[in-house]
Amino acid sequence: MADTAATPHAVELRGVSKRFGDTIAVAELDLGVRSGEFFSMLGPSGSGKTTVLRMIAGFEEVTSGSILLEGEDVTRSAPFDRPVNTVFQDYALFPHMTIAQNVAYGLTVRKTPKAEIRRRVADALEQMRLGHTGDRLPHQLSGGQRQRIALARALILRPRVLLLDEPLGALDKQLREQMQIELKQIQREVGITFIxxxxxxxxxxxxxDRIAVFNQGRVEQVGTPREVYEFPQTAFVAGFLGVSNLIAPDLAERLIGESRAFTVRPERVRIAPADMAPAAHETSVLGTISELVYTGPATRYIVEGEHGLRVIAERHNDHAPNDTAPWSRGDRVRVVWATEHAAVVP
Structure with missing residues (x-):
């Protein structure tokens, strides 16, 4: 899927393919990442996203096609000749080196003057709010602190593009959510392209800022978070990005008179008494609640509806903590949504 935006591209892939023997890992990919944006490649395991990242970094050779960094063809360039740096999931810190030595490593290899190394290391650690950790060893830091040190080590080399291979995957949920906010703030402060x-x-x-959704070596959709969530272009995107109710064309024709596939998100579906008539602008299906899933902030209801349609509705838990849920498993109900809230799936 080509990106035809006029904004200059920090990274551009033109017809890039990657084969491992008879297996096609990436198939004729056209993709543009704009300068200064936070660009995510999202997809299940084996979808090709990590292979694309490794080809941009130069760790994997391209089978066909070309890779451009700020307009320069780097398809056959060695990793150290590319203006990019990579942060890995395991952080790859040297356990026998202090934090300051870890951060300084790339500058030391480049034979940067020692006074400049000290200054830039101090600045990098302060930017990560870890200026007090320079003399410590990696095992003396928390997972979140090690993640920030890995970022500092990558950013101190001033790459034009920073590649991040699931760097938050090893953190627990609470710390991961905290680091998500910090990572976005760091990206805005340094102003470089993050992939x-x-x-x-x-x-x-x-x-x-934008997301490319990968599936089986191809990009199914590129867009802002709102675009890919609210207006999925394929059934895969609708199902993979969050939870969605996919309505097939034959059933959509019965419900709203249009023979096209639609998707409606659970948070836009409400549950009403079975005998309540929907408004003129609404679509509804009668059914029976087969399961309830309590998630804390919300309760998810699974309704087995008419015509074989299973509908997932989500209700925010805004009632008093001691109150019971208004609906129970086995209740006969009507699931209702505004017709305009159902997005067409091309």
């Missing part, structure tokens, strides 16, 4: 690989849909929605 982020993740399989976590919520993480991609939280962090990204």
């Amino acid at each position: 982020f690989v993740t399989h976590d849909q919520e993480e991609a929605l939280t962090l990204s």
